[in-house]
Amino acid sequence: MKVLLIEDNKELAASVHDYLAREGYICEVSYTVNDAQEKLHLFQYDCILLDIMLPDGNGLALLEFVRSENIQSGILIISAKNALDDRINGLESGADDYLTKPFHLSELHARLRAIFRRKKLDGTNIVTFNEFILNTDTLEASVNGTVLDITRKEFDLLLYFLVNKNRVLSRQSIAAHLWGDYTDDLSNFDFVYQHVKNLRKKISAAEGTDYIDTVYGLGYKFNSAKE
CATH class of the missing domain: 3.40.50.2300 (Response regulator)
Known part of the structure; x- marks a missing residue:
């Protein structure tokens, strides 16, 4: 938050x-x-x-x-x-x-x-989407019943994507949301790419669908229409 x-x-x-x-x-x-x-x-x-x-x-x-x-x-x-x-x-x-x-x-x-x-979150601490279940009280995220071994930042990143499904999120907005407004002065946001890459890898390891699309030149989008 x-x-x-x-x-x-x-x-x-x-x-x-x-x-x-x-x-x-x-x-x-x-x-x-x-x-x-x-x-x-x-x-x-x-x-x-x-x-x-x-x-x-x-x-x-x-x-x-x-x-x-x-x-x-x-x-x-x-x-x-x-x-x-x-x-x-x-x-x-x-x-x-x-x-x-x-x-x-x-x-x-x-x-x-x-x-x-x-x-x-519509009044609940449980956020669900297809095979994803996130518990904002315990900070646990599971995919297909497998609890992901993710960091707090990766949990917050996944929650940010789920709350903003189908919206293009710029790398700058992701950085500011997860690390604060001091990131506004940074020359690049390569660390956002690394966190997204790590999250994708852990979701794939649990045989989950990679809903996270790269929107080149802009950022990322959690594409809920992807099968």
């Missing part, structure tokens, strides 16, 4: 960032509305953690921006205990959930996972 945390309390932001990183997520941080808007223009995120009170504006205005731009990220509002009106307004404006400060990081994690399941 790729998360954008919008929070001006740098100590809290560091705690959330480090916790989510240990859980294997890509977590990027914005401390202001302006920086968050720039990131949201350039990159895609599965979920947004949104503080209401920010130094250069109100988080609710940023929420309206997200919805007006048709950004399909899940949104979890982080608010102070006494900000009931802001939480209500946020939910009515399209936020998926809210969490009051202070909170336990484990609860934050659980809320994020629940939003991701609802938004991306």
Whole structure:
């Protein structure tokens, strides 16, 4: 999962960032509305953690921006205990959930996972397609009943393909989704090719169909129509 945390309390932001990183997520941080808007223009995120009170504006205005731009990220509002009106307004404006400060990081994690399941996985932790079964709780992927010996990045890559079936995914978008927006400055994305190659090899070893097509000059597509 790729998360954008919008929070001006740098100590809290560091705690959330480090916790989510240990859980294997890509977590990027914005401390202001302006920086968050720039990131949201350039990159895609599965979920947004949104503080209401920010130094250069109100988080609710940023929420309206997200919805007006048709950004399909899940949104979890982080608010102070006494900000009931802001939480209500946020939910009515399209936020998926809210969490009051202070909170336990484990609860934050659980809320994020629940939003991701609802938004991306139809409310389940099991993703299936033909001979593929992925469990997002255990991070296990199986093909034809054989559990694949894959890395966390390869699991996330396969899940990214399945969630975006039949869409052309550029090498840059794959890199940014799995490794973060710092990859925007890289001169090439050969490491994406290597991960795709390794994933294909492991799927073939389990006698699975290689649905991953190379779209030359652009990237890759998980072709669900392939027999």
